[in-house]
Amino acid sequence: MGEHRGAGGVRGVSKGPLIVLVLVALLVAVVFGWFQLRERIDKQADQAAGMCVEGESVLHVTAEPDIAPVVETLAQKFSDTDPVIRDRCVRVEVASAQARAVVGALNADSGEQWDDSVGPRPNLWIPGGSSALTELEQPDVVAGEPHSIAVTPIVLAVPRVVAAALSAEPTGWQDLPALQSTPTSLEDRGLPGWGSLRLALPIGPDSAPTGMAVQAVAAAVAGAPTGPVTPEQLDTASVRTAVATLSRNAPVLEPSDITTSDSLTGMIEHAEDADATVHAVPATEQQIYRTLHDDEFARVDTFLPSGATPVADYPAAILTGSDETQSRAAAQLVEFLGTPDNAQLFADAGFRVPGTTLPTDTPLEFPDLGTPLVPADRPTATDLEHIVTSPIEDRATTILLDESQSMADQEGADTRLGNTTAALAAQIEKTPDTSSLGLWEYSQDLGEDAPYLATVSTGPLGENDRRQALTEALDAAEPATGSWTYSSLAAAYQTAVDNYVPGRTNSILLITDGVDDQEGSTRAELLSAIAEASDESTPVQIDVITIGENQTASTFGAVAERTGGTVRNVDSSDGPALTEAITEFSS
Template sequence: MGRHRTLRTRVRRGIARWPIVVTGLVAVLLLGWFGWTWLGGQLDRRASAEAGTCAEGQATLRIAVTPSAADAIRDVAQEWSGQRPIVYDHCIRVEVQPIDARTALDALTQGWDEGRLGSRPQAWLPDSTLWTNQLAQRSPAAVGSSARSVATSPVLLAVSEQAAGALRTATPPRWAELPALSSAPDGWARYGQPGWGALRVALPAPPANPASALAVQAVLADANGGQLGPDTVAGQQAGTAISQLASGAAGSPGTVTEALGAVAGNQLPGTGFSAVPALEVDLYRHNTGKDGAGAGAPLTGLALGGATPVADFPYLPLSAQWANEAQARAAQKFREFLDEPAARRILAAAGLRVSGDAAHPTAPGLDWPAQDQPLPPVDAATAEQITGAWAGATQGG
């Protein structure tokens, strides 16, 4: 019997491919559109920045800076501007206003005279926290956020080269020894120069000059085992030291810059003032002719025994009605840039000390000693108490 095989045809039913193709094309078109839009926005923003217009125009960030750091901060601002900073669609331009800290503090708390000082700032960079503490006490609403140090500068004793040679023949004095040395009629006799007479130390008004204020703090702390507080200042030992300092400094020039010029102009160390405490950066500016006071004889900076007083150059964003949102944010972003290596290099080259960069400029009279024992900052109440004690001593109290 023959077998019949039935051939069965299998019908394959596949899924249509055209919907997948269409979906893929749509996805590619959408991704391309979004990518083109994003790239176009980036190019537009870059073009706006390069054109100096930006979507919302230009905003100016004004910073009031102590003269000691004004040139350096201006150079940092120029470096930052080269990066085309944009904040809230505003191109940011930084304007540095060199203003001494006392003038800036008075203006911020009593009324800013734009005719005399220029437009009001959105940030402040004095040479010491002594100033920002006073602003926080007098006008808390003006403080936008906590102040942060951008650089430091130790206080050295500036003397002539001849005086430095005599001081180095023996153990250099400690801070605690300055009151007795400065008020004695024969202070130079201790260093083998009895014919020079008094070793007078100029102290330009401590309430207005941080170098003087920090030097007084160092004297009191060193005489009290490194400790300094309200009880220390109220003691008889501190009162005697302040009276001796005030007596020896009677007739001091009004500013450290003027005092540096006076010491440099003395032909003999015993003529007039023999020394003046000064910030290292101010001594650098004096010795290199960058302080605008004219060429003078370079002075030598000596680090005295005991904890070294240090100015901390705090950067403080201001909370002010005249600062718009873009300016306030720009003030914060510029503070962040001051921590960048490029900014630190500029500050170090200007004679300031910064973390992460140990380079120092070459200058006569300066060897940039290590800061092994910095004096801890005092609280605002103790600083104010010292100011009051100094006022009492200079007024015969």
């Protein structure tokens, strides 16, 4: 018989389903944990970014003083957005410095030593004008193409009555030299007792408006509608005459390096005085708007001469030497400055920015800018500035030119005489019309009863076609025979003393290459003749240029010393030395 399992036995349970349930539970836990971990990692990454795991990066900005306050305000606004670039928190610091000082520091910067007097070396530099960038000696200092963040025109700050008088008839930049030099120019415009324009030309640290105003004058006189003034135009007599006239007749300012700001303040204080030292100051429109207060608006106005308009354009230049974070931060800040709301802050301060609204809290008019003036290159601008700071002096000079046989000697591509007359003609071409020049030629028997010939009488170049007469005489000059220098010099000196021109330097410019070979002529006789003709009330100096070796150099030295002149020796007529000496003695 078969056996059955007893009633008290235990039935077995299968383990398979339990194992599956455990595995499912573990899998759910793992997946849940993974999502939790990933969320935590993401949060930690976000927190790490917000905490700037790579630390802080300071963006150094240096801006022109007149625009620096607005830049500083917006830089703080930018910093308040907590910008993070390449895991670094970015903070912006703004320093204020004149472009001239920053240019000097950048040009002197060797990469190891920086002039801290202008603040930290900037990663972003905002000078007053693009012309400042052309002064940098190393072109790779600037990274990329600078972007203008605002502009303001260079205008004249003048009393309101002067502005009305200048506006009553067409007045361009080219008219300023005549308004400056004519004693009654404002009286002729209907302002009795006001005299001339009395346009100040400050040359202090903030004098960029002076330089740009002078460029506008030069461009207008040269007939360059929009500029820039070229070296060839600057070398013309008309341009040099205009700029020198403007400078020579400018009011004398104290101190000599007074700033534009102080000049402007002084003019405003005396705006209602017809006999004031200064009636006009070149400045930016924004500077004038910022300076005027309350009742001053009723006394002072701006005047913009017709012609191309000089402007300050405030380029934002990112400088090399910055790290990647600073370069990116600088680019972001420049973009931030140009957003509509931020750009309006520049306009509220008196700057011009497209798409913004100009201030309405002033009676000042903001005229249309017209065509901007293209700035001159740095060498040309420097030459113009030199004329302003050291204007060509009006002289009365008689050139005494040696045409002896030795002047036919070949030097370079031409003869000594050919090289000399070419250098003289070039100088005459660019000498102002108001300077007086004349020409005596000498050899042995050039005149009827004398070794010399008074070819062109000494007088202003702008009168009686004298410039053309001098040029034609020099072109026709030819070597002759002997060199009767002493008697010719004595006669020329006596004539210059007899025809002394008050108020300017009177001189004889002797150019010679040889010794005196007139029989019986002596050094003692020459010195005696000079002493006899000399008169303290009509001083005439004798300047001498000797070409090559000259055995009578000591005699010429004695003559120059006794009359207050100078002797220059050049080894050859072929080269810049002769040109430089002629320029020195005729300007």
